[in-house]
Amino acid sequence: MDFRTEVRTWLADHLADTPAPEPRAWERELGGAGWIGIGWPGEDGETYGNRRATLPEQVVWAEEYARSTAPARMGHIGENLLAPTLITYGTEEQKRRHLPPVARGESLWCQGYSEPGAGSDLAGIRTTATPDGTGGYAVTGQKIWTSLALDADHCFVLARTDPGSTRHHGLSFLLLDMDQPGRIEVRPIRQLTGTSEFNEVFFDGARATENVGGEGNGWRVAMGLLARERGVSTLAQQIGFAEELGRVVAAAVASGAAEDPVIRARLVRQWAELDTMRRHALRTLGATGDPGAPSVAKLLWGGWHQRLGELAVEVSGEAGAVGPEPWTAERGYELDAAQHLFLFSRADTIYGGSDEIQRNIIAERVLGLPREPR
């Protein structure tokens, strides 16, 4: 059986049941079959619990996944952000400890970077981490906008380990367990979509067991991870984007909106821009030292996806403007896929670094324009 047929058959067999699988159980199902971390390298034929797939096979997996009715992944922070960071900066022991549970779909991670007052200006982090005498740290402070913190088993946290330090000096990239009652409190934040994917997280002497990349090197590790979040990890995302665009085009044809020349031109523009994004991603795939590439990628996909959300509700006509059911305090909003895309995509130009911040990076580090006053 060729790889594409194997993927298609597996997804069809495992998605046959309705309703859709519960996201956490689905992660374990994916992991059990070896579909998580399929692109991770291993040494001498060894793996960290994942199957090893070639680059074309990884693309096939992403394509087939996006085309299927599989739920949005809950384990993407561990798989696509933490794992590559550990592979680059972690010790062999850290890789062996953390990668296999991620590959099995058993351990979910969240990202503890942003704080009130330290979002775009991430170097303003005030969360502290003090050595606790047992090789670990006691972490105290507040994080905000922490996606999936309520469900996560672990968190990677950027914290100040040198108490006298300022800005990006004296920070460390720490790993901690989220199950620390009394020392970690997670408070969900209600979003525009009515759901609460992200949260406030309060640490009060929470124990962090490990430091990735060494004390004081947190900024370098954190930036390596962010470059991935903005750039390379989005190649697979574009395959999902193509599927979403296909659905918006189909809705525009069905509703008659596609007969409007302005809508047609906007749909064509989305298609052309998606192709530009794909080419940019392929061109910069191996250019790890290019300081502008992740920012250009982030600017391209954030705005593109937001405009797709706007088109999705516009082509639905009146139905796009109102929910299928009235809002209630218990149930909140009931949104169809187009409305959900429209509302959630407002965040695309913010998370992972806002558009303004990406433009500043390109202006200062690529074009050599004068630095903005700070």
Ligand SMILES: Cc1cc2nc3c(=O)[nH]c(=O)nc-3n(C[C@H](O)[C@H](O)[C@H](O)COP(=O)(O)OP(=O)(O)OC[C@H]3O[C@@H](n4cnc5c(N)ncnc54)[C@H](O)[C@@H]3O)c2cc1C
């Ligand atoms: C859906 C979603 C999920 C997220 N998930 C996570 C997560 O899991 N973990 C995590 O750590 N964070 C997460 N974030 C936080 C995200 O990284 C921050 O929201 C983002 O970096 C912006 O920071 P801020 O919200 O503090 O806004 P601010 O930094 O206060 O910015 C407010 C506005 O001012 C602009 N601005 C700020 N500085 C400048 C400047 N120098 N020049 C020009 N304009 C400027 C910004 O572009 C923005 O428009 C998430 C955010 C969203 C929306």
